[in-house]
Amino acid sequence: QVQLVESGGGLVQTGGSLRLSCAASGGTFNSYTMGWFRQAPGKEREFVATISWWAGSTAYADSVKGRFTISRDNAKNTVYLQMNSLKPEDTAVYYCAVEESGLWKPDIKEYDYWGQGTQVTVSS
Numbered sequence: 353q354v355q356l357v358e359s360g361g362g363l364v365q366t367g368g369s370l371r372l373s374c375a376a377s378g379g380t381f382n383s384y385t386m387g388w389f390r391q392a393p394g395k396e397r398e399f400v401a402t403i404s405w406w407a408g409s410t411a412y413a414d415s416v417k418g419r420f421t422i423s424r425d426n427a428k429n430t431v432y433l434q435m436n437s438l439k440p441e442d443t444a445v446y447y448c449a450v451e452e453s454g455l456w457k458p459d460i461k462e463y464d465y466w467g468q469g470t471q472v473t474v475s476s
Contacts, residue, residue, distance in 0.1 A: 354379040354450050354465040361446060361470030364438055368474070372433040374448030374467055382426040385451040385458060388433045390444035390472075397447070397460065401433060405454045416442075438474045445469040 360372040372388070383405050391397040401412045401422035410422050421434040431448055449463035 354452070356448050356450065356465060356467035358446065358448055358467045358470040361472045363473045363475065365475050366439060368438050369434070369436045370438065370472060372435065372446055372470060372472075374431045376429045376431070376450065379450070379452070381429040383454055385454055385456065386424060386431040387449045387451065387458070387463060388422060388431075389447045389449060389460065391447070392444040399460060400446070402457055403431065404456055409456065411457055435472070440474045440476045442472060443474050444472060446472050
């Protein structure tokens, strides 16, 4: 059983930055594909970014490309999401997720474990 705990959310003005962290426990972190997703009120959960288990490959949603950066520290069992140039439309609950078998760019349905989420609010 893998447990994920997100942190780093908060309230920020347009153009500001936040760094989200997701600490994992209870599994073999360095073999997992990790992902960040978000869900705004009244909307479906959507993909934000993913990183391969070897940290050599990353992928982003078009809406965040060039502004967000996903990274991981396998020694700390932690994945990060650096968010710059934030916009009001980035407001959402952000979730990290684990895909245990190391698939590259798994579908949202293929993720095995989810964190509880952290709120990000960007004011205009």
